[in-house]
Amino acid sequence: MNYIGIDIGSTASKVCVLTPEENGALHRDFRVLPTGWNSKITAGLIREDLEKQLGSLEDTRVVATGYGRISVDYADKVITEISCHGRGGYALAGRDCSIVDVGGQDTKFINVVNGKAVDFLMNDKCAAGTGKFIEVMANRLGVTIEELFDLAKIGHPIPISSLCTVFAESEVINYMGEGKSREDLAAGVIDSVAQKVATLMLRNELSDMVIITGGLSSNDYFAERLSEKVDHRVIPQPEGRFAGAYGAALLAKEKLG
Structure with a gap:
């Protein structure tokens, strides 16, 4: 059984396949693809890819989660993002932890005990503290997201105070008109996101171990900025962007196996 x-997700779709090995361990296979404009089409593409890999989905258990989870009509069960991210984050950390997930459209903070989410918070309905904000600002500055972070590392943060992405973009445009450097603007963008995420985190108690999941999970610079703002070490996770899919696969085994 697989x-x-x-x-x-709103921006990217992640898949985790767990295959039992002879020694009882589970082999993990991760993959990612853009969600595109239609999550139903994306779910179909994922199914085609899985059938190429596995032959069929007859001997599988499938759990769907995320923004477009209802589009996965071949899923055996649909489970909330909080539960899946909590389970996957716990498995990646290997112990009780706090999880901060910076997604494309929202940011989540989850406290996990014994593999289960016991408390969580989500940001307000604004993209200013999310990956979408970083994407918008990178486009405005004419760079890729990777280049934005490279510029931020050598810049001095300019304050970007607006809580709304549209108004924040207007702030950046005004700074550009004043001749501010791209390095300082990039540093200001990343500092602004880190501050908004830190504010969410500090509304709750932090565990001894705090990890990042989501699209910024393997970004050491963002983890450093976040650590400074919450006065607590925040640990990047190389496979953190797959936490939701990994948790969903583990729950497929535990609940449907």
């Missing part, structure tokens, strides 16, 4: 977790 166990599959599918996390269809």
Whole structure:
């Protein structure tokens, strides 16, 4: 029996396939693809890819989560993002932890005990503290997201105070008109996101171990900025962007196996 977790996010869709090995361990296989404009089409593409790999989905258990989870009509079960991210983050950390997930459209903070989410918070309905904000600002500055972070590392943060992405973009445009450097603007953008995420985190108690999941999970610079703002070490996770899919696959085994 193979166990599959599918996390269809607003920007990217992640898949985790767990295959039992002879020694009882589970082999993990991760993959990611853009969600595109239609999550139903994306779910279909994922199914085609899985059938090429596995032959069929007959001997599988599938759990779907994320923004477009209802589009996965071949899922055996649909489970909330909080539960899946909590389970996957716990498995990646290997112990109780706090999880901060910076997604494309929202940011989540989850406290996990014994593999279960016991408390969580989400940001307000604004993209200013999310990956979408970083994407918008990178486009405005004419650079890729990777280049934005490279510029931020050598810049001095300019304050960007607006809580709304549209108004924040107007602030950046005004700074550009004043001749501010791209390095300082990039540093200001990343500092602004880190501050908004830190504010969310500090509304709750932090565990001894705090990890990042989501699209910024493997970004050491963002983890450093966040650590400074919450006065607590925040640990990047190389496979953190797959936490939701990984948790969904583990729950497929535990609940449906």
